[in-house]
Amino acid sequence: MKLTKTGFRFSFTKSVDPKLAGEVANWPFKRYYYKYHKAYGSPQIDVTPVKVESVEILKGGKVIDVHLEELKAWHIHEVKIMGLKSEDGTSLANSYFAYTLNRLLEDTPPDPLHVSGTASPKKKVAFGKPAKVIDPRGEVYQAADAKVKGARTSNSHDGYTGTGYVDFDKGNESIEWNIKSSRQGQGEILIRYALGASARPLNLIVNGEKHSVLPFPGTGGWSDWKEMAARVDLKKGSNSIVLATNGASGGNIDHLQLIGPKSD
Numbered sequence: 001m002k003l004t005k006t007g008f009r010f011s012f013t014k015s016v017d018p019k020l021a022g023e024v025a026n027w028p029f030k031r032y033y034y035k036y037h038k039a040y041g042s043p044q045i046d047v048t049p050v051k052v053e054s055v056e057i058l059k060g061g062k063v064i065d066v067h068l069e070e071l072k073a074w075h076i077h078e079v080k081i082m083g084l085k086s087e088d089g090t091s092l093a094n095s096y097f098a099y100t101l102n103r104l105l106e107d108t109p110p111d112p113l114h115v116s117g118t119a120s121p122k123k124k125v126a127f128g129k130p131a132k133v134i135d136p137r138g139e140v141y142q143a144a145d146a147k148v149k150g151a152r153t154s155n156s157h158d159g160y161t162g163t164g165y166v167d168f169d170k171g172n173e174s175i176e177w178n179i180k181s182s183r184q185g186q187g188e189i190l191i192r193y194a195l196g197a198s199a200r201p202l203n204l205i206v207n208g209e210k211h212s213v214l215p216f217p218g219t220g221g222w223s224d225w226k227e228m229a230a231r232v233d234l235k236k237g238s239n240s241i242v243l244a245t246n247g248a249s250g251g252n253i254d255h256l257q258l259i260g261p262k263s264d
Helices: none
Strands: 006-013 029-033 045-050 052-058 063-068 075-080 095-099 141-144 147-150 153-155 165-167 176-179 185-194 201-208 209-214 225-234 237-245 251-259
Touching: 006 095, 095 153, 141 176, 165 176, 176 251, 209 225
Parallel strands: none
Antiparallel strands: 006 063, 029 045, 029 075, 052 063, 075 095, 141 251, 147 176, 153 165, 165 251, 176 237, 185 225, 185 251, 201 209, 201 237
8 A cells, every 4th residue: 555646556466356446435445543642542533534536447457546535644544445356356365454644745734633732733742762672682673664464653652673663453464574594494583562451462474374373461561562482493585474463453563583593
């Protein structure tokens, strides 16, 4: 899902059915925002349906441009695509998409939404304070730089080590890292996370195969970070490591460290 001047572009691995893709009713967009404050969580505020003006099918059906009546900065734009299939009848693996639209491609207005209080209209949002990775044991892969589906990136809590962390909400959500191993064998991954609630397990998938369900117990607070470790079999070269929701929400994921297989 990529921002354009008039809406969003969606890219697919297969050509989609042009009749289904061209139906504007199959693209029910809405927009909303969250209230940012010290306490965790916020309901969706100012939930508004967004009219789809047209759908443009490009590159033989592998790229779809959805043109909206209005794009509004500082809002999350969300769509759950209805009934879309490829030309061979394959359903979408994931039909839910959300895009945090802070800045338009042109003429972004000032942020009016995240100002706290009424004393000063110039007061900015209080973001969390980042931290450094101290004495890393392996190669560090930030969650905010990984391939994220459904979940959102945020930086409202203290202690993250990159540009932010990934905040699981609910539904079919995942983070996928593409990590490099210099040799084949068993390595260890360390997943840094924070969870100010009870345990929220996540599925661990390694190179397309389900590895295990990691428990991710509560850490005591959303700015209290701990590590979850797992031993994984790696091949030489690129490896896919995925954390996916397990029927519920998950914690905030900061980064993954890879401790590669040792030489014989």
